[in-house]
Amino acid sequence: MAAKGSYGARAELLPAHQAPAWAVCCPARKQRYFSRRLQKHFAGSDGLHATSWIIAASAGRHSSVRVTAAAAAVAAPAPPAAQAEEAPDAVFPLYKKLQNGSDVRGIAVDGVKDEVRNLTPTAAFFIGAAMAEQLAARFSVPTTSLRVSVGRDPRITGPLLAASLAAGLTSKGVRVARFGLATTPAMFMSCITAGYEYDGAVMITASHLPYNRNGFKFFTCDGGFEKDDITQLLKLAAGEHAAAEAPGLDPSAAYQDDAFVLSCALHSSPALIEYVDFMPVYAAHLRTIIQKGISHPSKYERPLEGFHVIVDAGNGSGGFLATDVLAPLGADVSGSQFLDPDGWFPNHVPNPEDAGAMAAGARALMRSKADLGIVVDTDVDRSAVVAASGAPINSNRYIALMAYITLRKYPGTTIVTDSVTSNGLTAFIEAQGGRHFRYRRGYKNVIGKGVELNEAGGNCELMMETSGHGAMRENYYLDDGTYSASQIIILMVQRALEGRGKDVAADLLTQLKEPAEAREFRLKLKDADFQAQGAGVLQAFHDWVVAGAAGAHGWALEAENWEGWRVSVDEGGGRKGWVLLRASLHDPLLVLNVESDIPGGACALVQKVLEFFEEQDWTNTDTSRLYDGCSVMVRY
Numbered sequence: 354m355a356a357k358g359s360y361g362a363r364a365e366l367l368p369a370h371q372a373p374a375w376a377v378c379c380p381a382r383k384q385r386y387f388s389r390r391l392q393k394h395f396a397g398s399d400g401l402h403a404t405s406w407i408i409a410a411s412a413g414r415h416s417s418v419r420v421t422a423a424a425a426a427v428a429a430p431a432p433p434a435a436q437a438e439e440a441p442d443a444v445f446p447l448y449k450k451l452q453n454g455s456d457v458r459g460i461a462v463d464g465v466k467d468e469v470r471n472l473t474p475t476a477a478f479f480i481g482a483a484m485a486e487q488l489a490a491r492f493s494v495p496t497t498s499l500r501v502s503v504g505r506d507p508r509i510t511g512p513l514l515a516a517s518l519a520a521g522l523t524s525k526g527v528r529v530a531r532f533g534l535a536t537t538p539a540m541f542m543s544c545i546t547a548g549y550e551y552d553g554a555v556m557i558t559a560s561h562l563p564y565n566r567n568g569f570k571f572f573t574c575d576g577g578f579e580k581d582d583i584t585q586l587l588k589l590a591a592g593e594h595a596a597a598e599a600p601g602l603d604p605s606a607a608y609q610d611d612a613f614v615l616s617c618a619l620h621s622s623p624a625l626i627e628y629v630d631f632m633p634v635y636a637a638h639l640r641t642i643i644q645k646g647i648s649h650p651s652k653y654e655r656p657l658e659g660f661h662v663i664v665d666a667g668n669g670s671g672g673f674l675a676t677d678v679l680a681p682l683g684a685d686v687s688g689s690q691f692l693d694p695d696g697w698f699p700n701h702v703p704n705p706e707d708a709g710a711m712a713a714g715a716r717a718l719m720r721s722k723a724d725l726g727i728v729v730d731t732d733v734d735r736s737a738v739v740a741a742s743g744a745p746i747n748s749n750r751y752i753a754l755m756a757y758i759t760l761r762k763y764p765g766t767t768i769v770t771d772s773v774t775s776n777g778l779t780a781f782i783e784a785q786g787g788r789h790f791r792y793r794r795g796y797k798n799v800i801g802k803g804v805e806l807n808e809a810g811g812n813c814e815l816m817m818e819t820s821g822h823g824a825m826r827e828n829y830y831l832d833d834g835t836y837s838a839s840q841i842i843i844l845m846v847q848r849a850l851e852g853r854g855k856d857v858a859a860d861l862l863t864q865l866k867e868p869a870e871a872r873e874f875r876l877k878l879k880d881a882d883f884q885a886q887g888a889g890v891l892q893a894f895h896d897w898v899v900a901g902a903a904g905a906h907g908w909a910l911e912a913e914n915w916e917g918w919r920v921s922v923d924e925g926g927g928r929k930g931w932v933l934l935r936a937s938l939h940d941p942l943l944v945l946n947v948e949s950d951i952p953g954g955a956c957a958l959v960q961k962v963l964e965f966f967e968e969q970d971w972t973n974t975d976t977s978r979l980y981d982g983c984s985v986m987v988r989y
């Protein structure tokens with residue numbers, strides 16, 4: 354069977370009678386290397402289970418290797434017996450390192466200096482096997498009754514990791530639907546869309562991170578996996594790995610050895626894998642949302658006729674938004690850019706938080722004189738927009754626009770955001786009759802708080818982070834960049850129908866007071882126990898502020914602090930602003946955000962914070978960025 358994955362991802366499953374024992378298509382040197390590896394590992398087994406294996410491992414851009422191994426169908430040998438009890442400890446640290454909060458993340462290909470591959474096909478295989486066990490336990494069903502969907506962004510390591518993960522799942526008898534190129538929100542939707550309803554879904558992505566990284570996001574119909582689920586999953590994966598280990602083989606060597614995963618794949622069943630074109634189903638779902646939202650009196654089917662909307666997909670998975678959602682609704686999408694998936698991300702960082710990405714989107718919009726621009730991240734769980742004027746609308750501005758839309762639909766509702774949102778945003782939300790709950794950084798935290806408020810009988814319809822992750826209660830609490838962008842499109846058309854022109858932000862955002870300056874500094878913590886070090890610095894910062902911030906006037910801890918310490922500053926004469934010092938969610942860093950209402954004020958605030966560091970003599974905290982970022986200190 355040859356099957357085509359969605360959006361051009363092509364893979365082949367060859368039935369045994371059509372295939373040689375294995376076939377290799379790659380440069381001669383690599384061919385010999387893999388043939389030795391394959392022979393070594395296939396030799397000695399009493400036969401080869403019908404299996405297909407596609408490897409798109411790459412040693413570099415121009416020497417990518419594609420291997421297809423299709424073997425004769427005979428009974429699969431039984432999985433190797435479990436090893437000694439203590440075996441998982443040998444590999445668990447390798448798996449544990451892959452945890453990144455509620456995701457799995459790692460370096461998936463060598464080639465970048467000092468970045469050694471740690472998310473290997475072997476790890477993907479056992480994570481797949483572990484996911485099968487975890488879902489089976491969660492739903493109290495045998496693994497053989499499970500169905501799991503697997504999608505990926507265009508990263509160069511995506512096909513290999515998808516094949517490995519699918520092999521791990523099928524080794525437990527799970528039926529796997531491979532979607533090829535997909536988006537993170539689409540993967541969740543595949544768990545709840547009628548006719549699909551997968552028990553679990555995995556998105557292979559590392560969001561906006563560089564080409565050498567990759568990772569997994571996991572979903573069930575209940576939403577994304579939580580941090581504890583990932584910890585448990587990785588423990589299970591280490592256990593599966595240890596149980597499959599050949600006696601005498603160094604487990605950590607096997608972790609890095611792609612041939613080892615090939616031998617493990619002998620226990621998988623490719624017949625359980627099918628290729629499913631789900632993205633068109635998801636695109637149709639988005640079209641319906643826009644059609645219903647606009648409810649155009651005369652052009653229900655094609656409500657975007659007469660509108661020009663450009664999409665900048667940054668060569669990630671989001672190109673379908675222009676071609677499969679907006680164009681069929683009648684929009685002119687000419688001038689859209691970087692719609693073609695390219696796992697090297699050659700044009701700009703696909704990240705709506707990034708000024709360069711927003712500037713690229715704004716340039717494309719101005720060039721084509723479009724009415725609206727949409728910028729999405731690689732896996733499309735985040736977005737931002739560009740107004741017809743060319744003004745980038747991300748971060749606080751995007752939250753403000755989404756808050757405006759939400760409060761029109763749900764008057765008085767609460768809007769949960771992350772901790773670095775501006776004071777102007779609070780004033781904007783309150784002026785629209787809403788309540789602003791400024792919580793912690795981290796989209797999971799933000800969405801989780803909204804869910805918690807609602808479960809306690811509260812009223813929270815929108816949860817949104819400055820990073821561009823935004824979720825609405827009405828949309829399964831799912832952070833979906835295309836859903837947020839769809840809400841903006843609906844607003845644009847509605848306003849145009851009301852005779853207010855096509856610039857969605859023209860008069861709305863004038864009510865959002867913006868700071869004169871906003872800066873972020875990331876300060877490295879050098880202690881081995883950086884968490885304890887960070888906690889110590891934060892406690893000292895708290896005490897310093899409470900004790901009067903070394904004579905500073907008008908520095909006061911904010912009433913509600915959910916992470917680190919946010920200090921409001923009002924030194925008189927309009928010298929207002931705020932300072933937030935907090936620990937990074939994932940990295941050994943402290944993050945300092947400052948905002949000032951007057952030009953030059955950010956530097957003055959940073960200088961004051963530097964005084965704190967100098968007084969405390971925190972030599973192991975790298976404050977050099979504070980000096981670099983503020984070379985001319987202004988005292989006011």
Ligand SMILES: O=P(O)(O)OC[C@H]1O[C@H](O)[C@H](O)[C@@H](O)[C@@H]1O
Binds near residue numbers: 796937939
């Ligand atoms: O704490 P930081 O290092 O600033 O990172 C925080 C950010 O990490 C990731 O990118 C998450 O997706 C964001 O939701 C989160 O806000």
